Amino acid sequence: MGCCSSKKVGRTPGYEDPTILASETPFTESEVEALHELYKKLSCSIIDDGLIHKEEFQLALFRNSKRKNLFADRIFDLFDVKRNGVVDYGEFVRSLGVFHPNANVEDKINFAFRLYDLRQTGYIEREELKEMVLALLHESDLILSDDVVETIVDKTFRDADLKGDGKIDQEEWKELVKKHPTLIKNMTLPYLKDITLAFPSFVLSSEVEDIEVDLESCDTSTTLG
Known part of the structure; x- marks a missing residue:
């Protein structure tokens, strides 16, 4: 640069x-x-x-x-x-x-929610979740069938949509994160404790590895985190 x-x-x-x-x-x-x-x-x-x-x-x-x-x-x-x-x-x-290891966990949860709330409606809708999953897969060059992607999204919603209204609100999101803390693991960048002139990368390799490991079970705790 x-x-x-x-x-x-x-x-x-x-x-x-x-x-x-x-x-x-x-x-x-x-x-x-x-x-x-x-x-x-x-x-x-x-x-x-x-x-x-x-x-x-x-x-x-x-x-x-x-x-x-x-x-x-x-x-x-x-x-x-x-x-x-x-x-x-x-x-x-x-x-x-927000990405510092010592940052408040609540702030990380809220930031992650806003990240997935693509249309800024205050809810994470099924299509928004699917778009983010597809973006993650595209960036990693990991190719999954449409059926597997749909299964990942469906299982996440079954686990998170406690009210059964087809969308995830902030309280439901918090409950989901409590059950699956790995959902927000990409909200912590350990190297922010040792800052250099290299940008602290957000590359999603760890999330991709989790998806690959748990594809057979379509574990939602690793799908998004």
């Missing part, structure tokens, strides 16, 4: 004092400062304006700025708190904090 021009130094959009960010996130002040260096690196990788655009975010996650990926799109949308199409430094640190 290229380097930001000198005119950008000290003028990072959304910059906040490390002491403040450390007090409001699981990061220490030194980790916040390290994240600032990482942010500067990412924010000039394609467009040198001190902001992280979706293409730069995609490049950091999957080493590809062009390939369409639903998972990357959803992560970016949730990082883009101001809904202005870019991620500034404050948004970057606060959002990434």
